Amino acid sequence: MPEDAMIEAPIKTDVEALIKGKFGSKVVFRQNTKKNSKADNEGRRLYMDTDRDTLYELCQYVHDRLNFEHIISVTAVDWVDHMQTVYHITNYLTGMVVEITADIPNDDPHIRSVTDIWEGANWHEREAYELFGIIFDNHPKLERLLTPKSYEFYPFRKSYKLRGQPDE
Amino acid sequence: MSELSRTGYHTDKMWVTMGPQHPFSHGLWTLRVKVDGEYILDAEPEVGYLHRGWEKECENRTYAKIIPMADRLCYSASMTWSHLYCKVAEEALDVEVPERAQYLRVVADEICRIQSHLMWLAALGTDLGNLTIFLWCLREREFFLDLNVRLCGQRLTTNYPRIGGVRNDMPYYFERDCMRVVDRFENSLWDIINLTDESSVFVSRLKGISYLTKKQVANLGITGPAMRGCGVDYDVRRDDPYAAYDKLDFEVPVLKDGDAYARYRVRVEEMFQSCEIIRQAFNALQKIPKTAPYRLKVSKKIPAGTHMAHIEDPRGDALMYLVSDGSGSPYRLKVRSPVFVNVSASKAMLDGCRVADIPAVMAMIDMCLGETDR
Amino acid sequence: MGYDSILNWVTFDNPVDNAFYPFGVYNLPYDIGAKLWELLGGTIAWLINLLVPGNGLSTWLVSDALVNAFAIILMVLVIFAAGFVVNLTMIWQERKVMGRGMDRRGTKIGPLGYFQCLGDGLKTFMKENVVPKSVDKKIYWWALALIIGTAVLAACMIPLSDRWFIMDYPAGILMIYALFALAPFFILGASWAQNNKYSMIAGFRAAELMISYEIPMLILMTAVILQTGSFNINSIVNAQSEMWFMVPQILGFFTFFICAVAESERSPFDLAEAESELVEGWQTEYAGMKWGLIMLGDYFRGYVCCGLIVILYMGGWLLPFGYGGTAVPELVFLLRYSPCSSSS
Incomplete structure (x- = not known):
């Protein structure tokens, strides 16, 4: 089998081995400890941590080589000391869902957009931008979507308090 | 989308704004289309009129209090959304739901799917100017809403699933009522199909518009019946089973045509499949003793960690991503709404269509603004 | 004294x-x-x-x-008034039949729900007369008046019998048709004057639809006129005293019927109104009683279409097979008229 051929329906161990071979220590696999999760037990979940420089390359690899055609969601989490983007990507044939997280420092909230790999990530990234202030480089149209254009703050950050929410 | 390369005259291009108050939009959203005469050159959906900060609100609430909020994500798919929320909380707690509750959830989900699809078909009828379909579908839908009332006391915002099970066991005679409704529905759905498929106007307004290829659909992230009408054979219920779906035998309708008519056919077929699933689920429920537990006691606090779950909503692939910090309320709860992504693809869907096709094409998204804007 | x-x-x-x-x-x-x-x-x-x-x-x-x-x-x-009552009956019967088909009541006020349309008319009459700021006032009002005016005039020109007519022109049928065919111009004017994109698109559609169905209608009418040898409505009806033109011109009858449905913008030819994508078609900015009158004008156009079918193909007010006239020929006309209207 040639090096860059697409594997249509890779199983979990294949995915793990291939990514390990390609990216080495840049991608860290998170082991889950759930006993009762059906999907985990049957090998349909894979959790990976990576850094924001490897992310785009990893996504492209997962999309082109491992046939993960569909991005379910792109989201962001505000961990107060840093930001994080989370990607859920699935393969139609195996039903396997890959979760990729990438940390982003607070003072430089930039990450490469994956919209040119999956067009479906477009609005998710816009949403993450307007709600968390993460700037997706190379995004075709990074504008506010759900909130009014006049907003100058990012309402889903932990620093933005709702009425009734304690100030800590 | 490139400029249409049709010969003949061209008119001045103009942007037509449809919405937020518009007969086709079924909620508050705007579709701006650039037209050349009757031909659509460009489309730009605008959502967000209903943005409530749902995800942020959840960070303020205890886990149990989020269940009724999850109901309100979509008025016609409340059962699946609260099921999804309970499922992601169960993933986080790492508990296994009792078998009886699993089957009850399946039954409730499929009732929800049928009534949601009926609501969609009714809306499609009015979009295409056929009021008879609208009224007949709503008449059939009433029976399923009555089943909801029997099961959990509410017609729409059901508030039925609980973390670790369901709120109550099914009432006495519920199986009998449900089977009566389903048997009746399988016949009366044919009446509705006769109204739609036998009507050449209805069919010709759906056929041959809004073609999407398999690759496009995958790339655009379109999910649900809209995706299966384009030949992608993927259904979370079968490919990533949850609840008791792996123990049930059902088919996933997939059509390769890729036009709006195929999306319509897929939804109608799904209704038949849902009836079949309900029947099988009741057969399985009969084998489980009536005294079997339907709900687990679970802790009010969820240990720290990140968890995801996704299920097949009537509109597509719905995902929730929960970040818990060990306290009584979530640190972050992300909702991936299928409609949110489907509507972002409306430019590709409207490629090569005319103004008259807009309601038919957009109806195939099955718009629900509660979950789109959250 | x-x-x-x-x-x-x-x-x-x-x-x-x-x-x-x-x-x-x-x-x-x-x-x-x-x-x-x-x-x-x-x-x-x-x-x-x-x-x-x-x-x-x-x-x-x-x-x-x-x-x-x-x-x-x-x-x-x-x-x-006769035309108006016929129209009210037509609307009532349409709503009642549709209601039965859709498993609902249809109209409810009055005996068998007959007075519902009067109530609706009164309600429309009471509505605020909203005129948008940016419309071209002159054309906006004139086009409206002319659309309704020509429709009502054409309806009044339909003779119900040889004793119920306004004018017995030698070219009567052409006269009716000319009034009938004027509408697209005013619709275009009205749709442009409203300064609204929906109504403009719908106005083009309506004009396109009407013009394209008027041509076959006129050709079919010519066939009847050639067979009769006269433009006069009386002569056309009298020529059918032995045999309706529906029989020798069966194709013409069906084509004319379809064209007539399209001409009066009834479903499935309602793409000019196109409620789901263009709100209310070319009438979008006409609110209140203006809209009510346009609806009335539309129904009058439907009345004209059905009247033309009865005159051209169904022997007008004469009984078939040479039985001649009856004491109340108007009733014969209207009885023939009612299946036409209910099927459209």
């Missing part, structure tokens, strides 16, 4: 004897109009004469000239 009987003033003369009688043959609506005026004018004349015996005003009120003038006005009202 002592006590003066009212019967001296209300005499119910034969209208044909009127010196100014405008028609050659007997005209029923004119007769009704003349008698109505005699009742009204004669009573007034009698009352005035009681107060001031032998005055000139009373004699003038019942003179031939004034009776004729008022008879013509009342005659048009009578013809319009």
Whole structure:
């Protein structure tokens, strides 16, 4: 089998081995400890941590080589000391869902957009931008979507308090 | 989308704004289309009129209090959304739901799917100017809403699933009522199909518009019946089973045509499949003793960690991503709404269509603004 | 002169004897109009004469000239009222039939729900008369008046029998059709004047639709006229006393019927209204009673279409197979008219 051929329906161990071979220590696999999760037990979940420089390359690899055609969601989490983007990507044939997280420092909230790999990530990234202030480089149209254009703050950050929410 | 390369005259291009108050939009959203005469050159959906900060609100609430909020994500798919929320909380707690509750959830989900699809078909009828379909579908839908009332006391915002099970066991005679409704529905759905498929106007307004290829659909992230009408054979219920779906035998309708008519056919077929699933689920429920537990006691606090779950909503692939910090309320709860992504693809869907096709094409998204804007 | 009987003033003369009688043959609506005026004018004349015996005003009120003038006005009202009642019945029957098909009640007010349309009309009448700021006022109002005006005029021109007509033109059928075919111009004008993109797109659609279906309609009409050899409606109807034109021109009948449905913008040819994508079609900015009148005009156009079908293909007011006329030919006409309207 040639090096860059697409594997249509890779199983979990294949995915793990291939990514390990390609990216080495840049991608860290998170082991889950759930006993009762059906999907985990049957090998349909894979959790990976990576850094924001490897992310785009990893996504492209997962999309082109491992046939993960569909991005379910792109989201962001505000961990107060840093930001994080989370990607859920699935393969139609195996039903396997890959979760990729990438940390982003607070003072430089930039990450490469994956919209040119999956067009479906477009609005998710816009949403993450307007709600968390993460700037997706190379995004075709990074504008506010759900909130009014006049907003100058990012309402889903932990620093933005709702009425009734304690100030800590 | 490139400029249409049709010969003949061209008119001045103009942007037509449809919405937020518009007969086709079924909620508050705007579709701006650039037209050349009757031909659509460009489309730009605008959502967000209903943005409530749902995800942020959840960070303020205890886990149990989020269940009724999850109901309100979509008025016609409340059962699946609260099921999804309970499922992601169960993933986080790492508990296994009792078998009886699993089957009850399946039954409730499929009732929800049928009534949601009926609501969609009714809306499609009015979009295409056929009021008879609208009224007949709503008449059939009433029976399923009555089943909801029997099961959990509410017609729409059901508030039925609980973390670790369901709120109550099914009432006495519920199986009998449900089977009566389903048997009746399988016949009366044919009446509705006769109204739609036998009507050449209805069919010709759906056929041959809004073609999407398999690759496009995958790339655009379109999910649900809209995706299966384009030949992608993927259904979370079968490919990533949850609840008791792996123990049930059902088919996933997939059509390769890729036009709006195929999306319509897929939804109608799904209704038949849902009836079949309900029947099988009741057969399985009969084998489980009536005294079997339907709900687990679970802790009010969820240990720290990140968890995801996704299920097949009537509109597509719905995902929730929960970040818990060990306290009584979530640190972050992300909702991936299928409609949110489907509507972002409306430019590709409207490629090569005319103004008259807009309601038919957009109806195939099955718009629900509660979950789109959250 | 002592006590003066009212019967001296209300005499119910034969209208044909009127010196100014405008028609050659007997005209029923004119007769009704003349008698109505005699009742009204004669009573007034009698009352005035009681107060001031032998005055000139009373004699003038019942003179031939004034009776004729008022008879013509009342005659048009009578013809319009007949058309209006037919339209109300048509709307009622449409709503009732559709209601039954859709498993609901349809109309509910009055006996069998007949008065619902009157109630709806009253409600529309009470609505605020909203005129958007940015419309072209002159065309906005004129186009509206002309759309409704031509529709009602064409409807009044439909003769219900050889004694129920406004004018017995030699080219009567062309006259009706000319009035009928004017609408696209005004619709285009109205849609442009509203300064609204929906109504503009819909106006183009409506004009396109009407013009494209008028041509086959006119050709089919020519076929009937050629067979008859006359443009006169009476001649066309009389030519069908033995056999309806529906039989030799069966294809023409069906084509004409479909064209007529399209022409009156009924479903499935309602793409000009296109409620789901273009809100209310070219009438989007016409609110309140303006919209109500446009709806009424639309129904009058439907009335004209059905009337044309009855005249051209179904033998008008004559019984088929040479049985000739009946005592109330108008009823025969309308009875034939009703299946046309209910099927459209």
